Amino acid sequence: MRALDRKLFRDLWAVRGQVIAISCVLAGGIATYVMAASTLDSLQRTQARLYREFRFPELFAGVTRAPQSVAARISALPGIAAVETRVVAPANMELAGYEQPVSGQIVGLPTAPGQFNLLHLHAGRLPEPGRDREALVSDGFAKAHKLQPGFSLQVTINGRKQRLDIVGVASTPEFIYQLAPGSIVPDFKTYCIVWMNAAPLEGAFNMTGAFNQLAATLERGTRVEDAMIAVDEILGYYGGLGSHGRKDQVSHRYLSEEFKQLTIMSTMFPAIFLSVAAFLLNVVVGRLMTTQRSQIATLKAFGYSTAAIVGHFLKFTLVIVIIGTALGIAFGAWMGSGLSRLYMDVYRFPYLDYAIRAGVLQVSFTVSILAAGAGTLFAVLKAAAESPAVAMQPANPGLYRRSLFENRWLSQPTRMIIRNIERRPVKTLLSIGGIAMSTAILILGGFWGDAVDYMVFAQLRRAQLDDITVTFFQPVSTRAMYSLLSLPGVTFAEPTRSVAARFRFEQRTYRTALQGMEPGGRLRRLLNKKLERVELPEEGIILTDHLAKMLGIKTGQLLTVELLEGSRAVREVPVAGVVSEYIGVFGYMRRDTLNRFLREGDRASGAYLSVDSQAIPALYEKLKTIPAVAGSAARAQALKSFYETLAAQMLTFALFNTLLASTIAIGVVYNTVRISLSERSRELASLRVLGYTRGEVAYILLGELTILVFIAIPTGLLTGHGLAYFMATTAQTELFRVPFVIEPSTYAMAAMVVFTATVVSAFFVGRKINHLDLVEVLKARE
Amino acid sequence: MTAEAVFSANAVTKFYDMGEVRVHALRGVDLELYSGEMMVLLGPSGSGKSTLLNILGGLDRASDGTVLYRGFDITRAKDKELTQYRRSHVGFVFQFYNLIPSLTAMENVAAVTEIAKNPMKPADALDLVGLGDRLHHFPSQLSGGQQQRVAIARAIAKRPSVLLCDEPTGALDSETGIVVLEAIDKVNRELGAATAVITHNADIAGMADRVVHMSNGNVSHVDRNANRRNPKDLHW
DSSP, rough: OOHHHHHHHHHOOOOOOHHHHHHHHHHHHHHHHHHHHHHHHHHHHHHHHHHHHTTTEEEEEEEEEEEEHHHHHHHTTTTTEEEEEEOEEEEEEEEETEEEEEEEEEEOOSSOOOOOSOEEEEOOOOTEEEEOOEEEEEHHHHHTTTOBBBEEEEEEEEEEEEEEEEEEEEOGGGGOOOOTTOOOSOTTEEEEEEEEEEHHHHHHTTOOOOOEEEEEEEEETEEEEEEEHHHHHGGGGTTTTEEGGGGOOHHHHHHHHHHHHHHHHHHHHHHHHHHHHHHHHHHHHHHHHHHHHHHHHHHHHTOOOHHHHHHHHHHHHHHHHHHHHHHHHHHHHHHHHHHHHHHHSSSSOOOOOOOOOHHHHHHHHHHHHHHHHHHHHHHHHHHHSOOOHHHOOOOOOOOOOOOTOOOOTOOOOHHHHHHHHHHHHHHHHHHHHHHHHHHHHHHHHHHHHHHHHHIIIIIIIIIHHHSEEEEEEEETTHHHHHHHHHHTTEEEEEEEEEEEEEEEEETEEEEEEEEEEEOOOSSBOOBTTOOOBOOOSSSSSSEEEHHHHHHTTTSEEEEEEEESTTOOOOOEEEEEEEEEOSSSOOOEHHHHHHHHOOOOOOOOEEEEEEOOOOGGHHHHHHOOOOOOOOEEEEEHHHHHHHHHHHHHHHHHHHHHHHHHHHHHHHHEEEHHHHHHHHHHHHHHHHHHHHTTOHHHHHHHHHHHHHHHHHHHHHHHHHHHHHHHHHHHHHHTTSOOOOOOOOOHHHHHHHHHHHHHHHHHHHHHHHHHHTOOOOTTGGSSSS | SSSSSEEEEEEEEEEETTTTTTEEEEEEEEEEEETTTTEEEEOTTSSHHHHHHHHTTTTSSOOOOHHHHHHHHTSSOOOOHHHHHHHEEEEETTTTTOOOSSSSSHHHHHHHHHOOOOOOOOHHHHHTOTTOOOOOOOOOOHHHHHHHHHHHHHHHHHHHHHHHHESSTTTHHHHHHHHHHHHHHHHHHHOOOOEEEEESSSGGGOOOOOEEEETTTEEEEEOSSSSSSGGGGGGO
16 A cells, blocks of 8 residues: 555544544435435336336226227227227225225226236236126235235125125236325225226126226327317217326326425435535545645655645545445435335335436436535645645634624633634534534424324314215215214214316316315315315305416406216306315315206215214114215224324334434534534643633533534524425425425424534534643644 | 742652653652742753643643642642642743634733633733733734743733743744743742743753753752843843
8 A cells, every 4th residue: 555545544544533424424415315316216117117018008088988889989080099998986895804894996807808007916817707706906905904816805886785706916007006086195905996807897887888988098299188189079978077198197196296206305305415515525624634734745845746635635535435425325225125115005016126226326426426526626726736835834823803793791712712603604604504404404304294294184173074974876865864864873964066077267277076065064164274264155166276276267267167977067157265275176166056057956976974983883884785875984094094104104204304414413513513623622722721621611612513503503494494395385286285384393303403413413522622632732833 | 048839849750651662751850949939941852841841730740759839739639620720820831822813912811811810900911021012913913922922921910829931932033032031031020920941942041040950851950040140131
């Protein structure tokens, strides 16, 4: 080993505490990047592969009932490559030994090998032709109930109860994300996809020779929007519910949103970490240059070139880069595979090729070298460029001046603190920035928890007060409410009417459900942002605020409402107001107004029930036997499954978050104090000789830090507030909105974690004050 | 000598274990320093004079022997007691001044008077060393000699009973060095602090009451000057 390299390793060893601290911050940045980027990359590759292998279509359309011949007409349309039709129906299910009702969809399998949405079999086999009772169930449901081929399931198909034998477990790209209508997160225990042969299903629904769903692929170069218009024109006659592209396919939509979040995570967090690491390197290397000023001069006097010296110190940085990046990749890979597993629980990919591709590694190294290089180069170049003759002289005493913030009553130690802070404004600001960022990251972590809690509170404790929601296969007369009231435990029943509708304003349209609600309803309430009740007007429509924003419509303007069922009436309706909701976007009208709009009598498509909690099991039993009931969902169960799904994720994220933020806080604080100590050890030791106690000397050293931290924490709280607001706004989609809510406890927690990190690192550096060499300061200058 | 002994060192030894080698810095030194006395410790480097001064000043501990400061055994004192001892009784002057760069001349002195029991006013201390017109200058705005005089003012402002100076002129040219020695001489006469000046410069010995010659970790001999010379008359 060359002498200079040996010096390098000894230098590194001498500042090992700081080397570790910086490596950890760097590793934090790389780890978040590797975690998010590799997960994103793996998910996207898996998605693309699944879509290809299992032939995910490009256009989707729903229709009330269209004869098979229509399919031929559609496939003859220009731009359409292939068409497949099927029957899909909602169903109520019962599983022996599981008390709660299960709802789901039954999908008819084509007789000939299908073209689209091929099934991936996890177990068992496909139903054999002609076997009417054989069925496949979705893998999430199978896993949640530990079902295997050989088990059976009671299914109510169009009011007729029937036993289906499970012959296999399957998944398919169209149901990667499975969400029961009206629920906020997937609940695999109570929601199931069932595949069975088409013939018995068509028979049961009186759909023989007809279909209610259509999928198509497009010829190259065809715009999906053009194809949608042509398809809708044909299907409109048969009760078309509007077609959509992949963009609006529910499962695809959710995945895309998730990818968007991961993209933000893979850029924003690493950027914060890496800039902090660059700053720390700058400070530490800058200090190294100062202490080695005369050594550098000596080397130059011996004939080392400036380039050789720059190279030597860059190696110092390179070692930190290698340690940090390697640690970061290892940790990131571990977190990434963990995160992927979490995703696999929610997104039903049949498999996931988790891999960290070379590209991710390249980016990791390049970015950390760039960040570290940027932090180091300036300090090194400045030191290496100094002429040896000048550099061998002792450095002049630092230039200080009176500070703006002092008065004559300040003690001398306090003056020293203030002047030191003011002397290096850039360094001070960057230190504050670093600590503030770690505070901000903690706020951001806490914000997700707060937002979710608030969402649940608003949605499930203020807006949806029913215990059980019942939906009917067909709209029924509201007299059915009396029958519901006679069921065990039911104390109140509130009818509701839901209908698919298309809303149009200017050139913008959106298709969703239009809900008819009871004026002054007790179990469902429309709320504004402040959670105050919004009353339904006699005429007019109320929109989810996000829907109004998407349509660009304001209260008082006229919205074109096109009903996609029943009367299929089109009418201009004034927008009477907006309501604040976090899941989905809907339109709301008074039920009686909607009934008139539909040109039907006093009808309901579902009901909200208030139920005595002890009677719920008995009620379930009863509901299962009522043919008209298509499904029922329990609020308590929804709440439970919501928390179960999220709690694990939230906890993991909160833990990582705290860990990462503490890394930054400790990294910045430790380095700031450590450098301060090394720069001022002579000064502090002199004071010790002059009779200052350890405590008094520690005050000078840690007082500076305390001021920085006390400025940094509020700054960080504000920054975190801003970042959370940014996250909340970017996460606004028609699928869900994240409310911008941060609880005081989150601010307090963030401040406390940073403060604790400060105290811990101050403690470690503070101990070094005890080892100040009092004799040495009487001797030569440093 | 009728004056009270401020220090009495008895058979003081000091060794440092440097790996496998034991280096003896002091080998049984006996010495006394009297109130108001000006003592110069003279000797080549490595003779042990700095080690002795550090032990007297409570910065280092003797390996063996005793050092009594007005009857208080500082070789057995606890760390806290030593800090208190330095704080109340000892004034230090360093070879490289060791001023706090972020504090002005007056504030450097105030840094010590603020923690002392019965200090002078910082301005008076600086007046005493002839820097009454440089009160608000930062170290970077002062020459080496001026910085050293600030250091002397800082050392004496607490009215110490002992003033310990380790090569106070070592970093200065002779002309400036003499100005600094004058300041030391003046405060010794006016405040009566027992003063020990370390030097390897034999010419300085003339200003002392007593000259202690050290070599090889021991006192080789002690000279007594009948007349202390004024530092103005010294030259080297």
